[in-house]
Amino acid sequence: MANHESNNNSEKKYLFDNPKNVKRILYGLYVCCAVLVLLEFVIHRHIYHSWEDLFAFYPIYGFIGCVLLVLVAKWMRTFLMRDEDYYDKLEKKQHPAPAKSESTADADSESNQAEQKQGGNHVDG
Amino acid sequence: MWMAELPAFVPFFIGALIALVTKGKLRQAVLLLTPVLSGLHLLTVPAGTILSFNFLNFQLEVFEVDKLSLLFGYIFHIAAFICMLFALHVKDTLQQVSGLLYAGSAVGAVFAGDLLTLFVFWELLAVTSVFLIWARRTERAYLAGLRYLIIQVLSGVILLAGIIFYAHVHQSIDFEFIGLNDTASWLIFIAFGIKCAFPMLHNWVTDAYPEATPTGTVFLSAFTTKVAVYALARAYPGTELLVYIGVIMACFPIFFAVIENDLRRVLAYSMINQIGFMVVGIGIGTALAVNGAVSHAFNDILFKGLLFMSMGAVLHMTGKIDGSRLGGLYKTMPKTAILCMVGAASISAFPLFSGFVSKSMVMSAALNNGYGWAWLLLLFSAAGVFHHAGIKIPYFAFFAHDSGIRTTEPPKNMLFAMTIAAVLCIAIGVYPQALYSLLPFDTGYNPYDATHVLTQTQLLFFSALAFVWLNLKKMYPPELPSVNLDIDWFYRRLFPAILTPFFNMFWAIDRAVRGVFMRGVNGVLGIISRHEPDGILSRTQLSGSMVIWVSMLLAVFLLLTLIELKQSFLFLGIHLQSLLDIPSQLWCR
Numbered sequence: 001m002a003n004h005e006s007n008n009n010s011e012k013k014y015l016f017d018n019p020k021n022v023k024r025i026l027y028g029l030y031v032c033c034a035v036l037v038l039l040e041f042v043i044h045r046h047i048y049h050s051w052e053d054l055f056a057f058y059p060i061y062g063f064i065g066c067v068l069l070v071l072v073a074k075w076m077r078t079f080l081m082r083d084e085d086y087y088d089k090l091e092k093k094q095h096p097a098p099a100k101s102e103s104t105a106d107a108d109s110e111s112n113q114a115e116q117k118q119g120g121n122h123v124d125g
Numbered sequence: 126m127w128m129a130e131l132p133a134f135v136p137f138f139i140g141a142l143i144a145l146v147t148k149g150k151l152r153q154a155v156l157l158l159t160p161v162l163s164g165l166h167l168l169t170v171p172a173g174t175i176l177s178f179n180f181l182n183f184q185l186e187v188f189e190v191d192k193l194s195l196l197f198g199y200i201f202h203i204a205a206f207i208c209m210l211f212a213l214h215v216k217d218t219l220q221q222v223s224g225l226l227y228a229g230s231a232v233g234a235v236f237a238g239d240l241l242t243l244f245v246f247w248e249l250l251a252v253t254s255v256f257l258i259w260a261r262r263t264e265r266a267y268l269a270g271l272r273y274l275i276i277q278v279l280s281g282v283i284l285l286a287g288i289i290f291y292a293h294v295h296q297s298i299d300f301e302f303i304g305l306n307d308t309a310s311w312l313i314f315i316a317f318g319i320k321c322a323f324p325m326l327h328n329w330v331t332d333a334y335p336e337a338t339p340t341g342t343v344f345l346s347a348f349t350t351k352v353a354v355y356a357l358a359r360a361y362p363g364t365e366l367l368v369y370i371g372v373i374m375a376c377f378p379i380f381f382a383v384i385e386n387d388l389r390r391v392l393a394y395s396m397i398n399q400i401g402f403m404v405v406g407i408g409i410g411t412a413l414a415v416n417g418a419v420s421h422a423f424n425d426i427l428f429k430g431l432l433f434m435s436m437g438a439v440l441h442m443t444g445k446i447d448g449s450r451l452g453g454l455y456k457t458m459p460k461t462a463i464l465c466m467v468g469a470a471s472i473s474a475f476p477l478f479s480g481f482v483s484k485s486m487v488m489s490a491a492l493n494n495g496y497g498w499a500w501l502l503l504l505f506s507a508a509g510v511f512h513h514a515g516i517k518i519p520y521f522a523f524f525a526h527d528s529g530i531r532t533t534e535p536p537k538n539m540l541f542a543m544t545i546a547a548v549l550c551i552a553i554g555v556y557p558q559a560l561y562s563l564l565p566f567d568t569g570y571n572p573y574d575a576t577h578v579l580t581q582t583q584l585l586f587f588s589a590l591a592f593v594w595l596n597l598k599k600m601y602p603p604e605l606p607s608v609n610l611d612i613d614w615f616y617r618r619l620f621p622a623i624l625t626p627f628f629n630m631f632w633a634i635d636r637a638v639r640g641v642f643m644r645g646v647n648g649v650l651g652i653i654s655r656h657e658p659d660g661i662l663s664r665t666q667l668s669g670s671m672v673i674w675v676s677m678l679l680a681v682f683l684l685l686t687l688i689e690l691k692q693s694f695l696f697l698g699i700h701l702q703s704l705l706d707i708p709s710q711l712w713c714r
Contacts, residue, residue: 014455014456015455016455016524026593029586029589029590029593030590032586033586033587033590036579036582036583036586036587037583039579040579043575043576043579044576045576045579045580046574046576048492048493049492049497049500049501050497051501056583058580058581058583058584058587059583059584059586059587060587061504061505061508061584062508062583062584062585062586062587062588062591063587063588063590063591063594064591065504065505065508065509065588065591066508066509066512066587066588066591066592066595067591067594067595069379069380069383069505069508069509069512070383070512070591070595070600070601070602071600072380073380073381073383073384073602074383074384074600074602076380076381076384076609077384077602077607077609079610080384080609080610080611081384081605081607081608081609081610082607082608082609082610083607083608084606084607084608085608086608087608087617087618088265090617090618090621091268091617092264092265092268
C-alpha cells in the first residue's frame with residue numbers, strides 16, 4: 001500500500017472495497033461456527049457447572065449474552081445519551097456557540113474538523 | 126551487596142533528572158536506557174532483599190522484595206520501556222520527565238515494605254501522572270486533569286488516615302495482610318478501591334484517560350490501577366466482598382463500552398472490566414485465584430497497552446478518535462490494524478493469545494470454590510469483552526464505513542513499540558510457562574486442555590456471530606457523536622446545579638445579614654464620631670474664642686442680674702414700705 005495520497009477517482013481498490021471479500025469472511029465465520037458446534041460430538045467436555053450439561057451451552061450463552069448486551073446498551077442510550085458538548089458548554093469558558101443541527105454529512109465533517117482543530121488535537125509531533 | 130539493596134525506583138528518578146537537563150538524541154537514549162538498566166539490575170535482586178531504617182519508632186522498609194512484588198516490578202519495567210519507545214518521537218520535556226517519574230513511582234510503590242513508603246509513592250503516582258493529561262494542553266484536558274488529581278489525592282488522604290489508625294492499633298506499619306475488620310482496614314480498603322476503580326469510584330478512569338495525550342494514555346493505563354491491584358492482592362486476598370465488587374466491575378462497564386463513541390474511552394471502560402476479573406481473583410483468594418489475578422494484571426498491561434497504543438497511533442495520525450469519525454483506516458494503516466487486532470485477540474482471550482492463559486485461572490477458581498453465579502457472570506462479560514474491545518475497536522477504527530481519511534503508518538518508534546507488545550502477547554499465549562514461573566504460587570495449572578480451548582473458542586465465535594447478525598439486521602447501535610452520562614454526572618452536573626443556587630442564596634442571605642450588621646455598626650460609629658478626639662464635641666478650640674464666650678456669658682449674666690436686681694428692688698421696696706408701715710401702726714396705737 002504505497003502511494004495512496006492521489007485522487008479518490010484513481011485510488012486503488014482495497015481488500016474490502018470488493019463486497020465479495022466481505023462475503024467470503026462472513027461465510028468463513030459461519031463455517032467456523034458450525035464446525036465448533038459439531039466438535040461437541042467429538043470432544044467430550046468436562047462439566048463443572050450444571051448449566052454446562054446443556055448441548056452447545058457456550059455457543060448459546062455467547063450468542064444470547066451478546067445480543068442482550070447490545071440491546072440493553074441500546075436501550076440505555078435512551079436515558080444516558082447527551083450532546084457531545086453536554087459538559088463542555090458548562091465547563092469550558094471559551095466555548096464556541098453550539099453547532100446547528102448538522103443535517104448534511106458535509107457540514108458534519110467540516111464542523112468536526114473545526115472542533116478537532118480547536119479542541120481535540122494531539123500536541124506532539 | 127549494597128547494589129542489590131539499591132531501591133528499584135532510584136534509577137528512574139535519576140534518569141528523569143538527567144532527561145531534564147539533556148536534549149535530542151542524548152535524552153532519547155537516557156529515556157530508553159533507564160528502564161533497561163534498572164530492569165537488568167532488578168533481575169539480579171533476589172526475593173527477600175530488604176532495605177530498611179528506623180524513623181520515629183517505626184521500621185521503614187523502603188525496598189522489600191518478594192515474588193509478588195517482583196512480578197509487578199518486572200512488568201512495570203517492560204511497560205516503562207515500551208511506553209518510552211512509543212513516546213520517543215515526542216518533543217515535550219514535561220511528558221518525558223513526568224513519564225519517567227511516574228513509572229518510577231509505580232515501581233517504588235510495589236516494592237514498598239511499609240505503609241508510609243506506600244503512601245508516599247501513592248501520592249507521587251497521582252502528582253506525576255497528572256502532567257501526562259495536562260500535556261494535551263487543551264481546556265478539556267486541563268479540567269479533566271484537575272478532577273483526576275482531586276480524586277487521586279483524596280485516595281491518598283484516605284490512605285493516610287487509615288495508616289494513622291492502623292499504626293495506632295497495631296503499633297506497626299508493615300505492609301502485609303490487613304483484611305477487613307476495623308476502621309483502619311476499611312479506610313485503607315477504600316483508598317485502594319478508588320485507585321482500583323471500584324464501581325461508583327471508577328469514573329476518574331473513563332474521565333481522565335481519554336483526555337491525556339496519545340502517548341500519555343499508554344503510560345496511564347499501565348501503572349496506577351495495577352499498583353492498586355497489587356496492593357489489594359497483598360492486603361486483602363480472600364475478602365469475599367471483593368468477589369461481588371469484581372463481578373460488578375466486570376459486568377457494568379461493557380454496557381457503557383458498547384455505546385461509547387470515543388474509542389479510547391471504550392478502552393478505559395474495558396480496562397475496568399478487566400480489573401474486575403483481577404478483583405474477583407483476589408476476592409476468592411486461593412493460590413490459583415491470586416495467581417490468575419496477578420498474571421492477568423501482567424497480561425492486561427501488555428494487551429491494554431497495545432490497544433491504547435494502536436488508538437494513540439490513530440489519534441496521532443488523524444487527530445480523531447471517535448468511532449463516528451473514523452473507519453476504513455486499514456487501507457492506509459494496515460500494520461497498525463494488524464497489531465491492534467493482536468491486542469484485541471489477546472484481551473478477548475483467544476487460545477494462543479495472552480488473555481487466554483490468565484483469565485481462565487480466575488474463571489476456574491470461581492468454579493472450584495463454589496462461586497457458580499460469579500462464573501456465569503464472568504463468562505457473560507468475557508463474551509462482552511470480545512464484543513466491545515475485540516471487535517468494536519478494530520472494526521470502527523480500521524474497517525466499518527470508509528471515513529475517507531487517508532493517512533500513513535505512524536512513526537517507526539510507535540510501530541516498533543506496538544510490535545514488541547504484540548510479540549509478548551503471543552509469546553505468553555503460546556508459552557505460558559514462562560509467565561507461570563514468575564507467579565507467587567506454584568499450582569501446576571495448564572490452560573490448554575481440550576475442554577477449555579473448545580468452549581472458549583465457541584464462546585468467542587458465537588459472540589462474533591452475534592455482532593454480524595445484529596449488524597446485518599441493522600440492530601447494532603450506530604456510533605453517534607455523543608456523551609454518555611456516568612457517575613461523573615453527579616459531580617459535573619448535579620452538584621453544580623444544586624450548589625450554585627444554594628451558594629447564591631447563601632451569599633444573598635449573607636449580604637442581607639451583613640447589611641443589617643453594618644448599619645448597626647455605622648450607627649455606633651456615628652455616635653462615637655461625635656466624641657472622638659476630632660469629633661464635634663471634643664475639638665480643641667482657640668482660647669481667644671473661649672474668652673469671647675466667657676465674656677458673652679458674663680454679659681448675659683450681668684444682664685440677667687440687672688433684671689433680677691431691679692425686680693428685687695421693686696419687691697424690696699414693697700416690703701420696706703410694709704415694714705416701715707408696721708411701726709407707725711404700732712406707734713399710732
